[in-house]
Amino acid sequence: MRPLLSNYLYKRLFRTDNVGKYAKQQPRNLKGKSKSSQEWLTRQLADPYVEKARMMNYRCRSAFKLLEIDDKYKILKPGDAVLDCGAAPGSWTQVAVERTNAHGKIERAPVGAVFSIDLLHFHAVPGATIYGGMDFTTPLSQQRLREALAGRQVNCVLSDMAPNATGVRMLDQESITNLCYEVLRFALAMSAPQANLVVKVWDNGDVPKLERNMLKFYEKVKRVKPRASRGDSAEHFLVARGYKGATAA
Structure with missing residues (x-):
């Protein structure tokens, strides 16, 4: 890297x-x-x-989406603990490792920790703990992540997850929104104060409601379409900053 x-x-x-x-x-x-x-x-x-x-030795182009988001909103910093959901093939994990110093290459800076999970198996990323072949949405997988964190709170949760498209627009939009809520629930249980969250959505009528629900727990929520997202894609990201706590609502 x-x-x-x-x-x-x-x-x-x-x-x-x-x-x-x-x-x-x-x-x-x-x-x-x-x-x-x-x-x-x-x-x-x-x-x-x-x-x-x-x-730049990134595994795929999606790395530039997270780079742009982090450059603008400063969601990652050295020493952070990060969870990357839907991580394969690992480009967001690469960025998270670099930005949190999880590889320990930045001298005199705190060393972070990155935990990455995906249904697919994918090659190891130096500095990250990889859970391949695991479904983030299952209680067993989430328990494995809790055990790996060993009581440590998460400073940023990332999700570039998307369901396999059925071609039925309404069903696909519902599926990705449900994934976002799964990630949000886990983030509420595991995040440190002032933590950040990034989830991918496909633009649809349910997104404003998701934004409002996230705002109950985060100080700011911004809908973002990075330049690296293809122009003909309905893909957007919700960037939530400043976790207020699960009881904030």
Whole structure:
């Protein structure tokens, strides 16, 4: 894993005029592939964040969503304990490890702890504790996480989880909203005062209600669409800051 870039170099590398030069590649060897596969390959090669992920040794482009959120809202800091839900393939975990110093590479800074869980098995991330092949929504998995935390309160809960799409818009929106509530319930039970929470949602009519419910327990809740989120995606993130306590409501 490469160290974080300086703010100057980060801005130079990811300024708008640099982004465009990565969009010139064209897919090859498309013969025999389905139309959907061809469209996916074309989009991947035209996506500047895919190339940036390779350059910075992140496992996938989604790392830049969390980087942008943290740069703006300061939800992660050295020494924090972080839970990453739906973590595979591990790009958010990589960012969390770097920003909390869970790998211990930042001298004279507190060392954080990152716990990552996903239904899929995925490769280890140095500095993180990985729980692959586990369903976060089950009581058994949540108990395993409680045991791993050993009484330590969580400073930030992250969720990039999304259900497998059925193609039925209403059902898919309901499913991801339910996932958000699962994460919220766990966060309320395990978070330290002033902790933060980030959950992914697909824009729908239930999101305002979810925001209001989160505001009962957090000082601020902001709906965010990072630049790294594709423009044709309904994906948004709710960033909740300043946990007030489970009895605040």
